Amino acid sequence: MADPEIKSYEPYRESQSEAVTESRPVRVAAMAVAFAFLAIFLLLPLIVVFNESFAKGTSAYTEALASPDTRSAIRLTLLVAAISVPLNAVFGISAAWAIAKFEFKGKAFLTTLIDLPFSVSPVISGLVYVLLFGAQGLLGEWLKAHGIVILFAVPGIVLATIFVTFPFVARELIPLMQEQGSGDEEAALSLGANGWQAFWYVTLPNVKWGLLYGVLLCNARAMGEFGAVSVVSGHIRGLTNTMPLHVEILYNEYNAVGAFAVASLLAGLALVTLVLKTLLEMRYGAEIAATRGH
Amino acid sequence: MNTAPAKAGWRFRQPSVIPGFGLTLGFSLAYLTLIILIPLSGLVWRSAALGWTDFWAIAVDRRTLNALKISFGTAFLAAAVNVVFGTIVAWVLVRYRFPGRRIADAMVDLPFALPTAVAGIALTTLYAPNGWIGQLLMPLGIKVAYTPLGIVVALVFIGLPFVVRTVQPIMEEIDKEVEEAAASLGASRFQIITRVLFPGLAPAIVTGFSLAFARGVGEYGSVIFIAGNLPFKSEIAPLLIVIRLEEYNYAAATAIAAIMLALSFLMLLVINLVQSWSRKRYG
Numbered sequence: 001m002a003d004p005e006i007k008s009y010e011p012y013r014e015s016q017s018e019a020v021t022e023s024r025p026v027r028v029a030a031m032a033v034a035f036a037f038l039a040i041f042l043l044l045p046l047i048v049v050f051n052e053s054f055a056k057g058t059s060a061y062t063e064a065l066a067s068p069d070t071r072s073a074i075r076l077t078l079l080v081a082a083i084s085v086p087l088n089a090v091f092g093i094s095a096a097w098a099i100a101k102f103e104f105k106g107k108a109f110l111t112t113l114i115d116l117p118f119s120v121s122p123v124i125s126g127l128v129y130v131l132l133f134g135a136q137g138l139l140g141e142w143l144k145a146h147g148i149v150i151l152f153a154v155p156g157i158v159l160a161t162i163f164v165t166f167p168f169v170a171r172e173l174i175p176l177m178q179e180q181g182s183g184d185e186e187a188a189l190s191l192g193a194n195g196w197q198a199f200w201y202v203t204l205p206n207v208k209w210g211l212l213y214g215v216l217l218c219n220a221r222a223m224g225e226f227g228a229v230s231v232v233s234g235h236i237r238g239l240t241n242t243m244p245l246h247v248e249i250l251y252n253e254y255n256a257v258g259a260f261a262v263a264s265l266l267a268g269l270a271l272v273t274l275v276l277k278t279l280l281e282m283r284y285g286a287e288i289a290a291t292r293g294h
Numbered sequence: 295m296n297t298a299p300a301k302a303g304w305r306f307r308q309p310s311v312i313p314g315f316g317l318t319l320g321f322s323l324a325y326l327t328l329i330i331l332i333p334l335s336g337l338v339w340r341s342a343a344l345g346w347t348d349f350w351a352i353a354v355d356r357r358t359l360n361a362l363k364i365s366f367g368t369a370f371l372a373a374a375v376n377v378v379f380g381t382i383v384a385w386v387l388v389r390y391r392f393p394g395r396r397i398a399d400a401m402v403d404l405p406f407a408l409p410t411a412v413a414g415i416a417l418t419t420l421y422a423p424n425g426w427i428g429q430l431l432m433p434l435g436i437k438v439a440y441t442p443l444g445i446v447v448a449l450v451f452i453g454l455p456f457v458v459r460t461v462q463p464i465m466e467e468i469d470k471e472v473e474e475a476a477a478s479l480g481a482s483r484f485q486i487i488t489r490v491l492f493p494g495l496a497p498a499i500v501t502g503f504s505l506a507f508a509r510g511v512g513e514y515g516s517v518i519f520i521a522g523n524l525p526f527k528s529e530i531a532p533l534l535i536v537i538r539l540e541e542y543n544y545a546a547a548t549a550i551a552a553i554m555l556a557l558s559f560l561m562l563l564v565i566n567l568v569q570s571w572s573r574k575r576y577g
Contacts, residue, residue, distance in 0.1 A: 020473040022483055027390060034386040035398075037379045041451050042404050044426065045416035052419060091325045098319040104307035110322075116330060119558060121512025123532035124551045127539065128333035131340050136544050138336055162329055182312050195313035217406070224409025226515035231536060244411040244515070251415050251519065263412040270407035277407075278400040 049267045053260035064261035072238045073246035073262070079154070080229075080242060081222040084161040089215055092169025097203075100177035101185070111174065117166045125163045126231025129156055152234030157242065160228040165218045172214030176207055176288065209284040213277065220273040224266055341552035344545055352549040357525055358534065362553065365531040368442060369510030372449030373457075373503045380457030380506075381499060387458070388465040402458050405451055410515025417448055418520040440522030445530065448516040453506030460502035464495055497572050504565040508558055 022030065054061055064070065095114060099107055117125065131137050133150040143150060150156045184206065188198040204211075226244040233240045241249065243262055250259035280288060307315065341349065352358060387399050405413065421428045421438040428439060438444045468491065476486045514532040521528040531554055538547040 020470055020477060020486075021389065026483075030382055031386050031390060031392065033379070034383045037383060038398060038401060040427070041454060042401050044420055045413060045451065046404065046408075048416045048419050048426070049412060052416075087325075091322060094318040094325075095322040097314060098322055101312045102307050102310055102315050102319075104315075104319070105305075110326075113326060113330070116334075119508055119512075119562065120334075121514065121532050121551075121554060123514045123535050124337070124512070124555065127535060127547060127551050128337050130539060131544065131548060132333055132336050134544070136542070138339075159329070163333070166329060182310070185312055189311055189313075198312075199314070220407045224407075224412070226409060226411040227513075227532065230514075231539065244409045247409075247411045247415065248519075256419075259415055263409075263415060266409045266412045270404065270409070270412075273407045274400050274403055277403065278396070282396075 046267060046271075049260055049263050052256055053264040055260075056257050060257050061261050061264075064255075064258040065265070067258070069237050069241065070246060070258070070262055073241045073243045074265070076154070076157070076241065077223050077243040080158055080161050081219055083158050084165060084222050085215060085219050087162060088165055088218055089169045089211065091166070092171075092173050092214060093211070095170045096173035096177045096207075097199075099174050100180075101182045114170050114174075115167050117163055122164055122225065122227030123231055126160045126228040129159055129163075129232050151232055152236070152240060154240065156232040157229050157240060160232045161222050161225055164225050164228045165221045168218035168221065169211065169214035172210050172217075172288070173207055176210040177203070180206055206287075209280060209287045213280050213288050216273055216276055216280070220270060223269060337548060337551060337555075340544070340548045344549060348545060349549050349552075352546050353553055355546075357529070358531075358546075358550055358553075360526045361529050361531040361534040361550070362557070364442060364445070364527075364529065365511050365554075366557070368445040368530070369449055369453075369507050369513075372446045372453055372510050373507040375446070375450050376453045376457045376506050377499055377503050380454055380502060381461055381495070383454075384458045384461040384465055388462060402455050405453075405455050410452070410513070411519070413451055414448065414516040414519035417451060417516065418444070421447060421520065439520055440528070442521075442528050444520035444522065445517050445528060448520050449506075449510040449513060452513050452516055453510050456505040456509060457499070457502035460505060461495060461498045464498040468494060497569050500565060500569050500572060504562060508562060511554065511558055 021027070053064075095110075098104075099111060130151060132139055133143060133156065134140055135144070137151075150159070184202050185198045188202045189195075193201070224244055225242075226248070229242055230245055230248070233242065233245055235241060235245060235249065237249070243266055247259050247262050247266070250262065344352075383402065387395060387402075418439055419425050421431075421444060423429070423432055423437070423439070425439070431438060436443070438447055472490060473486055476490045477483075481490070512532060514530070514536075517530055518533055521530060521533075523529050523533060531550060535547045535550050535554075538544075538550065
């Protein structure tokens with residue numbers, strides 16, 4: 001460890017001395033490769049989405065978005081996100097409280113289990129619910145006898161969405177709350193606060209930006225999920241079609257403007273998510289978890 | 295709840311003044327069990343119920359084998375491409391200062407935020423024979439859309455942030471003094487990068503590779519549009535699961551899913567071993 005007092009006399013430098021950076025041609029070449037790669041793989045697809053959706057003019061674009069099927073797809077996507085995101089947020093807070101504030105056996109294993117949905121293919125995430133609730137499924141007969149419809153209906157779509165977005169909030173909050181420790185809560189409790197008060201007035205304000213960050217990522221995935229939802233939805237137009245599924249239907253019908261118009265809304269959502277995410281990182285970087293996978 | 299543990303010295307949890315352990319752990323476990331564990335064990339149970347001969351027949355079916363080969367092969371290639379370019383991108387973002395760096399950095403997360411179906415139709419339009427990039431490749435005799443190469447392109451898009459975001463924080467932590475020491479001892483820039491910096495980055499690069507690979511194997515939304523989906527040629531395993539499901543062939547869908555899960559876990563295990571080895575070797 002360097003002595004901090006000595007270090008503070010040294011002016012901060014970017015250290016661009018020739019010894020510890022590449023020669024100018026190498027730098028230029030590396031930047032050219034990086035920019036070309038980002039432009040081809042990230043920027044161009046984004047431009048194509050907006051270019052194609054306005055290929056036949058603004059009126060064709062607005063007309064495509066005004067169709068009843070598109071509007072019901074938008075409503076369904078909003079509904080599914082409005083149910084699944086808050087549930088996963090409550091789970092994330094609860095799991096982070098248990099894992100970060102206490103020491104107990106099997107904690108590491110529990111943390112691994114929470115991340116499990118990330119290593120499962122979206123199609124398999126949908127498949128497991130078909131095996132459970134489908135006509136040939138384990139609970140299929142029972143559900144049919146009681147007139148409960150889960151598969152090829154909104155509940156199935158919500159379940160599949162919850163499955164794929166399950167870890168998002170928890171994995172933001174767990175490292176953040178672990179880093180913060182429980183000193184603040186202990187102080188609040190010793191001053192006479194009860195558990196709920198300690199949570200509402202101490203913990204929640206401490207983690208609010210991290211929570212918002214997790215919710216933001218969770219929401220983006222919830223609204224954009226395709227594979228899992230595709231397996232359980234049944235693709236009934238106007239009823240069980242979410243926006244991403246509607247994009248597929250329109251695209252397969254060679255309705256490019258329609259497909260890209262709906263896609264442009266989803267791309268807009270992605271851009272807003274990225275901007276908010278970047279702002280949160282810039283403004284509250286220290287108050288969001290130090291470790292950031294995705 | 296507050297009864298003393300039966301054996302002294304073994305406690306399920308350490309004592310704490312913070313309340314809410316039972317409530318939060320209980321709710322978390324219940325939710326985890328209902329949403330994740332029961333459905334996943336249903337898959338395991340169903341494939342176990344298949345019996346070995348049926349399971350084996352599905353596993354060695356030529357179409358299944360081809361789909362698995364295509365999924366794992368294209369995911370491997372795409373992850374390899376991402377390791378090379380993702381590391382360069384991370385290096386440029388960490389080490390060089392240029393206008394628009396913040397925007398370029400934020401853009402890297404686009405594949406996380408953009409719905410896969412949107413990526414799929416956008417990439418297909420770009421690489422179709424009459425698309426912006428497809429047009430340029432056509433005279434060279436390279437067909438991307440509706441071929442296995444298209445699958446690789448989609449998986450490169452999907453996997454890029456996994457590599458960059460794993461390697462980037464480790465690069466930021468590199469102590470410049472180590473490089474300065476190496477330089478002062480007469481090492482060339484190339485030697486410093488390959489002999490001093492690379493060993494430190496290797497575990498992160500392996501992790502990034504494995505994350506991109508794992509994601510690529512399971513990817514569905516972006517691939518099905520660009521792949522062409524020809525059986526034996528460009529049909530990925532997740533698509534074959536969907537096709538079997540649509541045929542109401544639950545047994546085959548379950549078996550393929552179980553094989554995919556088993557292979558993915560096996561692969562992650564191997565990569566974890568490689569990682570701990572490289573940490574010991576270079577760490």
